[in-house]
Amino acid sequence: MKIKDLRFLNNLFGKKIIHLETPHIHGEKLLKHLKKYRDCKVYCLTPINYDFVNVEFGLKLSKKQYQKFLIEYYSKLKKDCNLQLHVHLNQYPENLSNHQKEKMIKEAYSFFINQLKIKPTEIVFGWYASDKSSEDIAISLGLKIIRRHLHIYDRWIK
Numbered sequence: 341m342k343i344k345d346l347r348f349l350n351n352l353f354g355k356k357i358i359h360l361e362t363p364h365i366h367g368e369k370l371l372k373h374l375k376k377y378r379d380c381k382v383y384c385l386t387p388i389n390y391d392f393v394n395v396e397f398g399l400k401l402s403k404k405q406y407q408k409f410l411i412e413y414y415s416k417l418k419k420d421c422n423l424q425l426h427v428h429l430n431q432y433p434e435n436l437s438n439h440q441k442e443k444m445i446k447e448a449y450s451f452f453i454n455q456l457k458i459k460p461t462e463i464v465f466g467w468y469a470s471d472k473s474s475e476d477i478a479i480s481l482g483l484k485i486i487r488r489h490l491h492i493y494d495r496w497i498k
């Protein structure tokens with residue numbers, strides 16, 4: 341299937357499943373979307389992906405400011421929707437050390453627990469890229485690994 345068609349299908353059927361990567365740019369649009377589409381599930385990046393977000397989309401916030409922004413923004417969302425983890429490890433996770441993978445996944449998980457008071461139960465890996473060891477770490481935290489699914493990105497919302 342062509343990318344174009346896939347995006348069409350995602351837009352048609354995936355409106356309630358969102359990969360949230362740019363709340364610092366599209367945060368207001370998403371809040372409006374969530375008022376229209378109730379019971380959304382939102383897979384959220386955490387401060388551990390600061391560098392990824394900075395390179396991909398640009399950030400004018402320091403790491404500390406970014407963390408504070410995410411806590412405030414997610415606290416607004418959590419009343420109305422189901423927040424779960426979205427973690428970008430690496431396109432080739434087998435090239436990361438187990439220690440790096442463990443650090444990233446556990447820090448993302450702890451951010452949810454400690455800062456948002458949410459116990460996540462699901463994780464979507466960025467680019468759907470995971471390997472045995474990253475999956476074992478996720479499973480050890482009680483996280484279900486979500487494979488390819490229809491979804492939209494926050495930046496697609498008009």
Ligand SMILES: [Zn+2]
Pocket residue numbers: 359361426428465466467
């Ligand atoms: Zn992603």
